[in-house]
Amino acid sequence: MLNSQQITPPRSVGVLLFPAFSNHCLANAVEPLRGANMLSRRALYDWSFLSPDGAGVASSSGLTVQPEGRLSDHPGGDYLLVMPSYDFERQATPGLLRALRAAAGRFRTVVGLDTGSWLMAAAGLLDGRRATIHWDELENLAERFPDTEVTEDRFVLDGNRITCGGTTTTFELMLHLIGAHHGAMLRLEVAALFMHGEADPRADPLMRLPRDRLVQAAVSIMRRNIETPLPVGQIAERLNLSQRGLEAHFARATGMSPRAVYTALRLRQARLLAERTTLSVAEIATRCGYGDASAMTRAFRREFGHPPSAFRTT
Structure with a gap:
């Protein structure tokens, strides 16, 4: 691809x-x-x-x-x-x-x-x-x-x-x-690059959010919990939704499940660490919520077509 x-x-x-x-x-x-x-x-x-x-x-x-x-x-x-x-x-x-x-x-x-x-x-x-x-x-x-x-x-x-x-x-x-x-994930990545998105949605739990803003609110929670990923149900609870409701909302708004978006965010953080730091693959895996470096490397290759080592800055 x-x-x-x-x-x-x-x-x-x-x-x-x-x-x-x-x-x-x-x-x-x-x-x-x-x-x-x-x-x-x-x-x-x-x-x-x-x-x-x-x-x-x-x-x-x-x-x-x-x-x-x-x-x-x-x-x-x-x-x-x-x-x-x-x-x-x-x-x-x-x-x-x-x-x-x-x-x-x-x-x-x-x-x-x-x-x-x-x-x-x-x-x-x-x-x-x-x-x-x-x-x-x-x-x-x-x-x-x-x-x-x-x-x-x-x-x-x-x-x-x-x-x-x-x-x-x-x-x-x-x-x-x-x-x-180019898809919802790149849009979310660009938004994150410029710190564009929701503040902590728990500040106003009764707020009714339009579709895209709700996705941004969920993604904001995900970004703050990269090293220790939260269950999707817990993210939904923070947004005053059921897990099923959040999953249905993500499917409509992004064509992806919350779990898939969360995984993609973690892998993009791994890519960033590979590009900008000298951390080992094992350390990068830990910082991105993977207990096993091999599992992260396989997921990384599926997402980006290359292993983390290919993204090391020369």
Whole structure:
């Protein structure tokens, strides 16, 4: 399986920046992709920075990014991330709107981040579509573009058009896409890399959690108990669920059982220790909840295609 994955070309992402773009939004869009590449040890995504005219673009806080080229010169790819922030109405010039319409024919999916939905709607790319935008602009977008169904969702996927409301929701969207492309475990790994997830759910045991947040809450408990794994029933009890209820929930949300997710988390911790420490395989096995190093090595090979020794940093 590893060989078949390695020959899959990376998904190509164009990041279209405008003057006064948000650094926070840019980082939340690109860093999860970088994290996915790093954790998988292969190029799942590549990206290039673009601007309408190819000139350098200064963010709202003064950070300047030198794009790799103009939008009109880019051959296209899988995703175009449209990323204005302030002054988005002034940026909706006839030339820019023509360039966006042309780009929509070269990129498989166009994504509006922060106030990017406005430019997409102005270009006619959201006619008859559901969309969202930064919450400060929801009413404005709905009034200006009646052919677009504006919702208050954090992000909206409507075919080959995706819209997102702001910086934090951009991170959530990218996690969602990583999960859709490469599975729930990589999505959870990327979330963990940036410490994104639930705090201790016992702080508010009566809280009713939406589906994905419940998975994150369970995974948070698992991560804190790697060396001495908890029974699934005990994790469910901490979340005020039955074991059967937690298992059914995981099956719906991730397509995996809680036990399988827990095992995968432990093995990823083992991989991290193999990469970053000089601990013996026996010590790594102990730290990851395995009483037998041989059993961990067999599980490790099944998960990653190679033994722990192959992941030692040279």
